[in-house]
Amino acid sequence: xxxxxxxxxxxxxxxxxxxxxxxxxxxxxxxxxxxxxxxxxxxxxxxxxxxxxxxxxxxxxxxxxxxxxxxxxxxxxxxxxxxxxxxxxxxxxxxxxxxxxxxxxxxxxxxxxxxxxxxxxxxxxxxxxxxxxxxxxxxxxxxxxxxxxxxxxxxxxxxxxxxxxxxxxxxxxxxxxxxxxxxxxxxxxxxxxxxxxxxxxxxxxxxxxxxx
Numbered sequence: 304x305x306x307x308x309x310x311x312x313x314x315x316x317x318x319x320x321x322x323x324x325x326x327x328x329x330x331x332x333x334x335x336x337x338x339x340x341x342x343x344x345x346x347x348x349x350x351x352x353x354x355x356x357x358x359x360x361x362x363x364x365x366x367x368x369x370x371x372x373x374x375x376x377x378x379x380x381x382x383x384x385x386x387x388x389x390x391x392x393x394x395x396x397x398x399x400x401x402x403x404x405x406x407x408x409x410x411x412x413x414x415x416x417x418x419x420x421x422x423x424x425x426x427x428x429x430x431x432x433x434x435x436x437x438x439x440x441x442x443x444x445x446x447x448x449x450x451x452x453x454x455x456x457x458x459x460x461x462x463x464x465x466x467x468x469x470x471x472x473x474x475x476x477x478x479x480x481x482x483x484x485x486x487x488x489x490x491x492x493x494x495x496x497x498x499x500x501x502x503x504x505x506x507x508x509x510x511x512x513x514x515x
Contacts, residue, residue, distance in 0.1 A: 348422040350400055351407035359421035359429050363483045366419070366433050371476050378435040380444055380471040381490045385502035387426040390465065398458050399426075402465060405456050413447055429490075437473045437509050444469045444505045452503060466503035470494025474510045481510055 346358040354362075363379065370377035384390075384406070391399040403426065410420050410428060419431040432440060448467060455462045470493030472486055489508045497506035 351403055351422045353407050353410070353428070354419060354421040356421065356424055359419070359423065359431070360483075362419050362421075362431055363487060366431050367474070367481075367483055367486065369433065370474060374476045375434045376436040376439075376473060376475050377486075378432040378437075378440040378471060378473045379486055379490045380430045380432065380440065380447075380469055381423055381487075381494050382428055382430075382447070382467045382469040383494060383498065384426040385466045385468060385498075387465075390463075394458055394463070398456075398463075401458070402456055402463075405454060406451065406465075406467075409450055409454055410447070413443070413450060435473070436475070437507065440471050440473050441505075441507055444471055444507065448503060448505060468494060468497040468500075468502065469505045470497050471505070471507045472510060473507065485510065 346354055348355045366377055369375070384402070387399065387402075390402065403422075406428065407420075407422070410430070414420055414430060414432075417433050421429045421431075423429040430443075432443065435443070448469060451465065451467050453464075455464055457463070470490050472489035472493060474481060474486055489510060493506040493508045497504040500506070
């Protein structure tokens with residue numbers, strides 16, 4: 304027979320178990336959040352807040368695999384700020400960092416939620432564009448060039464502008480047997496070709512190579 308004191312003890316134990324369960328759930332939630340924050344630190348560039356080169360390399364592989372699996376186009380754009388070394392010499396590296404941060408903001412406004420934007424290194428940035436064919440890539444590159452050209456950064460009361468060169472590559476599944484290195488190399492070579500033409504230029508390659 305259960306006495307009132309037994310019932311009171313059971314109620315107390317049940318309350319303590321419930322409290323312990325809630326504490327465990329809270330700790331689990333905090334651990335998940337801490338893990339997510341740690342991943343952000345590992346994969347984010349400290350200056351621009353964009354993804355870093357390490358994350359970019361991982362995602363190129365994943366997006367290429369997805370492109371092959373679903374037979375969907377896949378594009379990659381890499382761009383470089385024109386005469387950035389001269390800019391740093393004239394205005395200082397601190398203001399150079401300000402330009403890079405403003406570029407990152409323009410990028411974030413221009414891309415779709417499915418696109419992946421990364422700081423490729425130094426003054427270079429990269430954008431992975433899933434399910435984007437040649438014409439879509441060309442429109443994106445032209446719009447990005449124009450918006451960066453119109454972007455103004457105020458330095459010591461002076462309105463300073465800059466331009467970029469973009470090299471890009473599009474892969475259509477079935478048109479070529481390529482890997483990650485092939486696509487990245489194609490975009491890098493396209494960037495080199497764009498820079499050879501002068502500032503504010505675009506060069507796009509389609510795999511198999513058909514330079515436009």
